[in-house]
């Protein structure tokens with residue numbers, strides 16, 4: 243059944259899984275992405291009206307991150323437009339301990355539209371579908387802050403929570419904090435991926451400055467370098483982020499997935515196999 247639910251970022255790490263969760267319940271949401279029809283492009287407001295037309299509820303993931311300059315203005319414009327077009331509920335994916343993300347949450351909370359905020363810690367899938375994958379494939383992982391404790395959370399758990407609160411209005415007005423069930427370090431993670439993928443991965447503990455210099459040497463775009471530096475220096479080190487919260491258990495009635503469970507499943511897909519050079 244075609245529905246009046248829009249999933250912005252519906253082909254991304256969490257959005258794709260939210261779409262699958264809804265489909266399991268027989269609901270076919272509209273996908274918000276540049277390649278969807280109608281298309282939705284954060285950088286082209288002319289696309290927004292068609293994408294939101296007839297929509298009652300929406301899951302919003304901002305790309306690339308709510309911390310980047312311009313995100314707050316985009317969330318503000320989208321929220322006002324949504325209200326004007328009759329959207330009844332917004333579920334916003336936010337980041338734990340990010341001042342900029344909290345400013346975006348406030349826009350949604352104050353909009354007068356029903357909402358649920360899903361505030362997430364760092365995703366497991368950053369190691370298999372995002373910026374940490376390349377270093378795993380290279381066999382050498384060099385990262386700063388190797389001992390910082392992080393409650394990495396699984397994108398499948400985030401998506402199941404997001405789909406639940408989209409459909410269940412008893413969560414309206416709530417901020418759900420989604421974290422994994424344990425605090426782990428980068429060193430633990432590399433060790434776990436090494437064991438589950440049966441690969442010899444080397445971990446190098448480096449300074450943040452060395453990490454940034456390395457990205458610049460590899461000609462990583464300036465805005466990406468800025469974002470990663472910001473995430474390490476402001477988000478990772480924020481004590482608020484170094485806590486396990488049990489909201490996943492509360493909403494889903496089961497335990498959140500451990501990093502080991504994620505790594506065992508992911509290793510089976512072959513995504514961490516070394517790239518063979520012909």
Ligand SMILES: NC(=O)c1ccc[n+]([C@@H]2O[C@H](COP(=O)([O-])OP(=O)(O)OC[C@H]3O[C@@H](n4cnc5c(N)ncnc54)[C@H](OP(=O)(O)O)[C@@H]3O)[C@@H](O)[C@H]2O)c1
Nearest residue numbers: 251253254255256275276283284303304307308337364365
């Ligand atoms: N990664 C983490 O550890 C973490 C932790 C906490 C919070 N967050 C938050 O998570 C959000 C990202 O969510 P996610 O990881 O689920 O998504 P994602 O995988 O980063 O996003 C990819 C999605 O965004 C779409 N997209 C890319 N550029 C776009 C554009 N210009 N206009 C419209 N759509 C565009 C892509 O579709 P097309 O390419 O087809 O357009 C795709 O559907 C961020 O706001 C971040 O703050 C992330």
